[in-house]
Structure formats: C-alpha cells, structure tokens
Amino acid sequence: MSNLHRIPPSAYRRTRWKNDGGWTTEIARSDEDDFRWRISIAEIESDGPFSSFPGIERDLLLLEGNGIELDIDDATTRRLVQRFERVHFAGEAKVDCRLVAGPTRDFNVMARRDAVRADVIARPLVGSMVIFPERGAEWFVHAFAGTATARSAADTLVLETGASLVADFREGGNRIVLEGGGELVLVKFVAVAAT
Structure with a gap:
C-alpha cells in the first residue's frame, strides 16, 4: 500500500472569511472533524484580527505581496516583508494584522498542541x-x-x-x-x- 497521496489544486476548498477580510483555501487536514493538523493558504485583503484557535500552534509564511505586520499579544510587532519569512505563535494569542501595502497570500500551518x-x-x-x-x-x-x-x-x-x-x-x-x-x-x- 502506498504512503504517498497527491493533492491537486482542484481538490482544495476556498471559503470567504466571516469578517469579509479575505479568503482561506484549505489544502489538507489530517482528519475531517477534530484535526491533528491543517494546512491552508490565506489571501488577506484588509487589516483585522485573526481568529482564535485555542490549543493550536500556528506557523505563517509570507508567499506573495508586500507584507504584513502582526501584533501578537504584548510582544513587539512582527513585520514579514520577504517571501517565505515565517512567524510562529499560539492559536489562542490575540493577533491583529495590518497589510504593509496591498493584499498578501500566506501559507498557514496549524498543529494541535497535544x-x-x-x-x-x-x-x-x-x-x-x-x-x-x-x-x-x-x-x-x-x-x-x-x-x-x-x-x-x-x-x-x-x-x-x-x-x-x-x-x-x-x-x-x-x-x-x-x-x-x-x-x-x-x-x-x-x-x-x-x-
């Protein structure tokens, strides 16, 4: 039995954010309901807060665009302006996002901490x-x-x-x-x- 599974772009699921600030394209998840891990690409179109995901560790990589600034809890502002720059943060953290100059596409990894x-x-x-x-x-x-x-x-x-x-x-x-x-x-x- 093969341990490799190809996922074509036609299988990805694209949905609009509830706050109307962008789109999420879900690429893969470990399980349909209570996932262990989930991978997606976000299209951020406007400034605003990130959703909260308690118990989840998150990684975000800038793919395209002029960048974003993230205020994560009380930490110093993180600025991502180079392709593949990455930030790691807890899913339950309070995160506010500002676009540097126009929309971005970002690669998102979520992993259930336990x-x-x-x-x-x-x-x-x-x-x-x-x-x-x-x-x-x-x-x-x-x-x-x-x-x-x-x-x-x-x-x-x-x-x-x-x-x-x-x-x-x-x-x-x-x-x-x-x-x-x-x-x-x-x-x-x-x-x-x-x-």
Missing part, C-alpha cells in the same frame, strides 16, 4: 533531496513554484506548481526522493508523546 509538533521549512529544489522515513511522522510537500517528482519504492508522483502531497510514515514506509526544480514548502508533523 497531538503533533510541526517543523516548517521553505527551500529551493535544485536537483534532488531525500525524505527519510521516520515512524510516527507525516510529511506535507507543497510545490510553490516549478515541478517536483516524488519517487518511493511503490510510487512516482509529479507535482506541478500549486500541487501538494502527503507522505504518511506513521506505520513505516520507504524513503522518498524529490527531484526537479523550483521552490517547495515542507512540513514535518511528529506525534507528541503521551504523558
């Missing part, structure tokens, strides 16, 4: 890279630009710009070789040990 830890990285793909199987881990790969081919012992999948894949190693599996050229956003989800 279930998984998320490691997020954006990087170029030039040639090849290897994702090694780690029992209990799940990997998400998003082709932000270019084309990537993912090969495992059982599958070969092609990701064009905008497509994604999930590699599930929770029950084991074979290493994955990514080859091609472009830019990727990768997220590794590791189960949090029960206490």
Whole structure:
C-alpha cells in the first residue's frame, strides 16, 4: 500500500472569511472533524484580527505581496516583508494584522498542541533531496513554484506548481526522493508523546 497521496489544486476548498477580510483555501487536514493538523493558504485583503484557535500552534509564511505586520499579544510587532519569512505563535494569542501595502497570500500551518509538533521549512529544489522515513511522522510537500517528482519504492508522483502531497510514515514506509526544480514548502508533523 502506498504512503504517498497527491493533492491537486482542484481538490482544495476556498471559503470567504466571516469578517469579509479575505479568503482561506484549505489544502489538507489530517482528519475531517477534530484535526491533528491543517494546512491552508490565506489571501488577506484588509487589516483585522485573526481568529482564535485555542490549543493550536500556528506557523505563517509570507508567499506573495508586500507584507504584513502582526501584533501578537504584548510582544513587539512582527513585520514579514520577504517571501517565505515565517512567524510562529499560539492559536489562542490575540493577533491583529495590518497589510504593509496591498493584499498578501500566506501559507498557514496549524498543529494541535497535544497531538503533533510541526517543523516548517521553505527551500529551493535544485536537483534532488531525500525524505527519510521516520515512524510516527507525516510529511506535507507543497510545490510553490516549478515541478517536483516524488519517487518511493511503490510510487512516482509529479507535482506541478500549486500541487501538494502527503507522505504518511506513521506505520513505516520507504524513503522518498524529490527531484526537479523550483521552490517547495515542507512540513514535518511528529506525534507528541503521551504523558
């Protein structure tokens, strides 16, 4: 059985925010209801507060646009103006967002604190890279630009710009070789040990 699952952009779900300040395009989630993790792209069109997600750890990466400024609780204002700049914050934090100059698109990772830890990285793909199987881990790969081919012992999948894949190693599996050229956003989800 394959541990690779390709998600084409046609499968993403785009919804308008309740406050009418933008859009969320949900790319993937671990479970339909009470998710362990969720990945989306936000289109921020106007200044305003972020929704609260108690018990969730969040990562946000700037993808496109001139940037945003975030006031997170009482911390110093965080300014993201370079593509792939990232900020991490608690889902229950009070977050106010201001656009620097026009709308932005942002990559969002949500991880339920008591279930998984998320490691997020954006990087170029030039040639090849290897994702090694780690029992209990799940990997998400998003082709932000270019084309990537993912090969495992059982599958070969092609990701064009905008497509994604999930590699599930929770029950084991074979290493994955990514080859091609472009830019990727990768997220590794590791189960949090029960206490």
